[in-house]
Amino acid sequence: MRIWAKIFYVLAAIAPSITALAADSSEADAPVPLYLNRDFLWFCATFVLLMFSIFLLYLHHLMVKNRKLLQDSEERYRILADNSHDVLVRLSSPDNATYFSPSCERVLGFASGELEGARFHERIHEDDRKTFDAIFAIPENTGLQIIFKFLRKDGTSIWIESVNRVLLSPKSGQSLEILSSWRDISERKKSEEELQQYRLQLEKMVSDRTEKLHSVNENLTREIKDREDIEKILKRQNIILEAASYCSESLIKLPDFESAINDALAKVGKAADLNSVFICENNLPDDSGEITTNLKYEWALENAQRQSGNPILQDFSFSSSGFERWQEILENGGTIYGNAAGFPENERGLLTALNIKSILVIPIKSADKWWGQISFIETRHERSWSEPEIKVLKSSANIIGAAIERQHMQAEFNMLVLGVEHSxxxxxxxxxxxxxxxxxxxxxxxxxxxxxxxxxxxxxxxxxxxxxxxxxxxxxxxxxxxxxxxxxxxxxxxxxxxxxxxxxxxxxxxxxxxxxxxxxxxxVSERKAYERSLKQAMESAESANKAKSEFLANMSHEIRTPMNSILGMAELLQSSKLSPEQVEYATAICTSSRMLLSLINDILDMSKIEAGKLDIQKEPLDMLETIEDVVHINSVAAAEKRLRLIVSFEQGTPRYVIGDAIRIRQVLINLTVNAVKFTKKGHVLIKASCLETDGISAKIRIDVIDTGSGVPEESQKFIFEKFTQLDASITRRYGGAGLGLPICKRLMELMGGEIGLTSFAGKGSDFYCIFHLPLMSSVPGRDLLFDFESGPVSILVADDNHISRESLCSQISALNIECESSEDFEQGISLISAAARKNQPFTLCFFERDIPGFDIEKLKEASDSSEIIVLTSESQVPETFKSRKSLIFMRRPLKISWLPDLINEALMKSCRI
CATH class of the missing domain: 3.30.450.20 (PAS domain)
Structure with missing residues (x-):
């Protein structure tokens, strides 16, 4: 506004002159020159004014823009200041503060807003205000460090060390503000005062004793020597304090941190009359929690032994090296000092190896965590570490630790900026x-x-x-x-x-x-273009795959239909009246037709899998019933070979899941058929277990374990390849084209699962499948067992096969029902009799038909007190058993899912009795 006022002032001053000149020229009769024409003069004045105004507007625009950039820069620096551990202060005059960083509340006890303006100045001790005001006389491009006493909000006084620098105005180059960094040095001042007090006390003691030394010359000499030693100690403390102050300033001002830290170590080391100082940085703890440390910075006198490159100090483990005591002390903020000869034997060896005569170790903290440690070393002679000296060196360690923390923060900030710029x-x-x-x-x-x-x-x-x-x-x-x-x-x-x-x-x-x-x-423009082209390609591929799928479906129908007709006619022919020779021919037709139909199904399934047209469905299924269906499908073949089929559904295994029941059943049938086919005697166990679950999905493992001949180790790596069998004799003996296991493997991959084999020749095989299946959100309801006051429900299982017996008992126990077992028929009868005598008969008893000593008459007598179910492998109940109305005969293996119904039925019968 001042500029505009000046412009109008000038225009107002020259306007009369221009008007007068134009008037004079208009009164004359002679022709008026163009430069004296009134209209022309007004046009020129207006044009100049317009140009000047445009120029001023442009300057104003630049000023606004530069002011915005300056404000943005100030905001970024304010964020850095807000996260500093020291108190950062901006002063526009000795009694006016424009900013205090948030750490103000931790150090000074005031919130940052409470001290802004002139309020902070009255908290400075009156003796130090003159010193504080002197910072506004700092020359340009220089800094000033002052120390003053400050009164906290809680009434306590603290000593503040302030490092100040002048901020210049970018326009005028004149002093704009003072930027100060305040640090609480009360502990250091306290140490200095204690040292001074100690010095005064010593001087007083020397003075008092000097008065008496005129009588004892020997004591005088001793006192003089003591005084010289004390003076030497005090002088060393002062030198160390000066070195610590230098370190604080140099670590802030010097741009090269490596040079600054090495310079700081040299200053402190020489001031303390040491010949070596080094800093070790801790590594992050490993999985076992072990902490290791590495030598990072070192200073040593020219003639002193340097430890850089010494493998002992690289990845040095406190616990493995017998220095657990050091780790505990340093981690808790304590110091370790003394002569090497006074350390425990397990620590003395390392100190001797490093030629250390005396040592002082102080922990370095960064972000309130144990970052590492600084070691002050004396290798020439033993040394006595005084308490004041330790305090001063500890202050130096704290200064160096703060500098390291600032360096890490700066490095992280630079890395962040670099990452953004090069992203x-x-x-x-x-x-x-x-x-x-x-x-x-x-x-x-x-x-x-x-x-x-x-x-x-x-x-x-x-x-x-x-x-x-x-x-x-x-x-x-x-x-x-x-x-x-x-x-x-x-x-x-x-x-x-x-x-x-x-x-x-x-x-x-x-x-x-x-x-x-x-x-x-x-x-993502290129990705979008690629997606469009990919979509077009997929549409074309889907069209081709659809034609191929239709062809496969037609082939499936055209081949399977006549084969099913041939098989059906052959089975009808088998049931008609034929001669023995004709029966043999009809049986051969049926057997061959089934083998050919199975082979065609495998080939068509493999073709669909390879064409990618075999879809995996996701539907609710009962995993237990699926396994039991597979077992019952193979039960006839197993009974013909007198093999036991056993189901083990471990407790905690999810039963109701989401998956493709047809394909899961197909995989398990193939594995079970193979197990029965290649097992001559013993049993086949189908075991389901849950590897892990999070309540939403589960990882279920199903093992098909047989007691057959097993698979040699060298053959296991290709057993899941197409058209592969262990040797040619297997094809001649058992038939098959080697497609069953490859189809299982492909189906498991399509379902997102795994299939594998564990086997040893002559010791049987364990083919396992691992399914990753979602759990059903709601589990189908199941009828609860009847509960009677007459007594507890109990069940007896009598079976000589321990795997079958333990599996059935486990399932019964999962229903919270008491279960007893017996591996001998006579023992089972004895248990029934004993329970009846106690008036606590078994609710239900399961007896295996093939258990040694099986006696139907004894079992009939025992059935008077308990419901008895006989498990048999025979497809029909023998004629000798049909008259045993009190016994129930069931074909094994028993379906576990039937247990609740069988128990309920037995309970109702006992209730009616």
Whole structure:
């Protein structure tokens, strides 16, 4: 406004002159020159004024823009200041503070806003205010370090060390503000005062004793020597204090941290009259929690032995090396010091190996964690470490630790900046209204805009209009709620070209409030084009696959239909009246037809799998009933070979899952058929167990274990390959084309599961399948068992096969029913009799038909007190048993899913009795 006022003032001053000149010229009769023409003069004045105004407006625009950039820069520095451990202060005058960092509350006891303005100045001790005010006389490009006493909010006084630097105005070059870093050095001042007090006490003691030394010359000499030693100690403390102060300043000012830290170690080492100082950095604990440390920085006198490169100090383990005591002390903030000869024997060996005569070890903390340790070494002679000396060196260690922490923070910040600048993704930071405050080079390269062109502008400059208002409304609602938003935009470049971006936008929080938004954007135009071409290719491929699938379906129908007809006619022929020779022929036709139909089914299944047209269904299924169905399908073949088929469904295994029941049953049937086929005697066990579950899905393992001949180790690696069998004799003896196991393997892969084999020649085989299946959200209801007051429910299982017996008992126990077992028939009869005598008869008894000593008459007598079920492998009940109305004969293996119904029925019978 002052500039505009001056402009109008000048114009007002020259206007009369121009008017008068124009009037004079108009009164004369002679022709008026153009430069004296009144209209011309007014035009020229107006034009000059207009040009000058435009120039001033342009200057004003530049000033606003520069002010915005300055404010952005100040905001970034404010964020860094807010996270500093020291108190950062900005002063515009000795009695006016414009800013205190948040650490103000921890160090000074005041919230940052409570000290702004002139209020802080009255908290400075009156004796130190003059010293404090002197910081505003600092020359340009220099710093000043002062120490003053400050009165905290709680009334206690602390000593503050302030490092100050002048901030110059970029326009005038004049002093703008003072930037100060305040640190609480009360502990250090306390140490200095204690040292001074100690010195005064010693001096007083020497003075008092000097008065008496005129009588004892020998005592005088001794006292003089003591005084010299004390002076030497005090002088060393002062030198160390000066070195510590130098370290604090140099570690802040020197840009090269490596040089600064080495210089600091040299200063402290020489001041303390040591010949070696080194710093070790701890590694992160390994899986066992063991902490190791590495030598990182070292200073040593020229003639001293250096430890850099010494393998002992690389990955040094405290616990493995017998230094657990050191680890515990240092981790808790304690110090370790003394002469090597006074350390425990297990620690003395390492100190001797490093030629250490005396040592002081102080922990270094970074972010309140044990970062490492600094070791002060004396290798020339033993040394006595005084308490004041330890305190001063500990202060030095704290200064170095703070410097290391600042260096780590700076390195992390630089890495973050470097990562953003070189990110392959476009990165944009906006304010709450979507106005751009920062873009990285990738953004400018992709969009064609320069950074100057977009800073301050709204992100709407990239809108293409493809996405509607609702799309952006949903995005903003999520962002303003503090949530991350991900989606795709078709945006516009500077030249008008459209391109696709995948965008992830997150709010930036400060004290729980959203201040900015940051977006990570990836150009996905090529991916979009590829997806379009891929979609077209997939449509073409699906069309071709559909034709192939129809061909396979037609082949399946055309081949299976006549084969089923041949098999049906042959079975009808078998049941008619034929001569023995004709029966043999009909049986051969049936057997061959079944083998050929099975082979055709395998070939067609494999063709569909390889063509990718075999779909895996996801439907509710009962895993227990599926396994039992597989067992019963193979029960006849097993009975013909007198093999026991056993089902073990371990407790805790999910029963109701989501999967393809047909394909799971097909895999298990193939494995069980093979197990029965290649087992001459013994049993086949189908065992289900749960490997892990999270309540939503489960990892279920099903093992088909046989007692057959087993599979040699050298043959196991190709047993799941197509058309592969162990040797040619197997094909001649058992038939088959070698497609069963390959189909199982492919089906398991399609279902996202695994199949494998564990086997040893002559010791049987264990073919296992691992299914990853979702659990049913609601489990089908199951009738509860009747509950009677007459007594507890109990069941007896009598079976000589321990696997079958234990499996059935386990399933009964899972129903919370008491179960007893017997491996001998006579023992089982005795248990029934004993229970009857106690008036606690068994609710239900299961007896295996093939148990040694089986006697139907004894079993009939025992059935008077308990319901008895006889498990038999025979397809029909023998004629001799049909008259035994009190006994129930069931074909084994017993379906576990039938147990609740059988128990309920037995309970109802006992209730009627």
């Amino acid at each position: 392959p993704a476009s990165i944009v930071i906006t304010d709450m209204n979507g106005n751009i405050e920062y873009v990285n080079p990738k953004f400018t390269k992709l969009t064609g805009y320069t950074m100057k062109e977009v800073i301050g502008r709204n992100m709407n400059i990239q809108k293409s209009g493809v996405q509607g208002p609702e799309y952006y409304k949903q995005m903003w609602s999520m962002l303003l709620a503090g949530k991350e938003w991900k989606g795709e935009f078709q945006n516009k470049k500077k030249n008008g070209d459209l391109y696709w971006e995948f965008v992830s936008i997150s709010p930036i929080m400060n004290n729980g409030q959203i201040t900015h938004f940051i977006g990570f954007k990836e150009d």
